[in-house]
Amino acid sequence: MHGFLFSFLISLIVTALVIKTSSRHASFSADNDLSGPQKFHSHPVPRIGGVALLIAIVAGVGLVQVGRSTDPAALWLLLLCALPAFAGGLAEDLTKRVSPTRRLIFTAISAALGIWLLGGIIHRVDLPGIDFLLTFLPIAMLATVFTVVGIANAVNIIDGFNGLASMCVMMMLAALAYVAFQVGDTVVGTASLLTIGAVLGFFFWNFPAGLIFLGDGGAYLLGFLFAELSVLLIARNHSVSGLFPVL
Secondary structure (H helix, E strand, O other): OHHHHHHHHHHHHHHHHHHHOHHHHHHHHEEOOOOOOOOOOOOOEEOOHHHHHHHHHHHHHHHHHHHOOOOHHHHHHHHHHHHHHHHHHHHHHHHOOOOHHHHHHHHHHHHHHHHHHHOOOOOOOOOOOHHHHOOOHHHHHHHHHHHHHHHHHHHHHHOOOOOHHHHHHHHHHHHHHHHHHHOOOHHHHHHHHHHHHHHHHHHHHHOOOOOOOOHHHHHHHHHHHHHHHHHHHHHHOOOOOOOOOOO
16 A cells, blocks of 8 residues: 555656656657547647656656565566566657557567566466466467557557556556456556556546546557556466456
């Protein structure tokens, strides 16, 4: 709970600083496109909310490192895995020149790192036939990468309407945290709470006023974290149904 509150406060403060200094970095950080189908703002707004989220989550993991309330190494590895997905999205936020295909490739690299460093691989979904196919490692790896990339991209797609993506992610992560702590998985539970805290601090400024946006960096970061934590929850805990993250 301390980590949740700490990441919330850090996110709240850093997001406020980004907004307060927006006039100094608007030339590369603001969303100046006011005509798109998902555009509801009437003036340029910073789209680098993902930076505040990452800083807040890192700070939360740092607090966990000090308190040793759970395994900090796994949390640091999770953040390491998330960096390519975040970097690809942030590059688009700053340059407006990174194609969707390239962003998906960066997210696929994050998913592959999750398999390598965290053992986050889908071996079962508790559906006959599909579970048999997932016993073959190449198929399981491809299914994992495809799933993580797809979910991360889905979060990016719903980003645009104030509060929609962040609220959806918070609700889904809350469900993951509840089940994770029920089965004693403090790594997934703690990571979920830290992310919720960071998103809530951002949400305060994003909804309803729309003073800052997640941007592609924030959307891909949150999408990857939710997807990867979902995979880890069922990979690490055989008592959790493979269908739970889908629900």
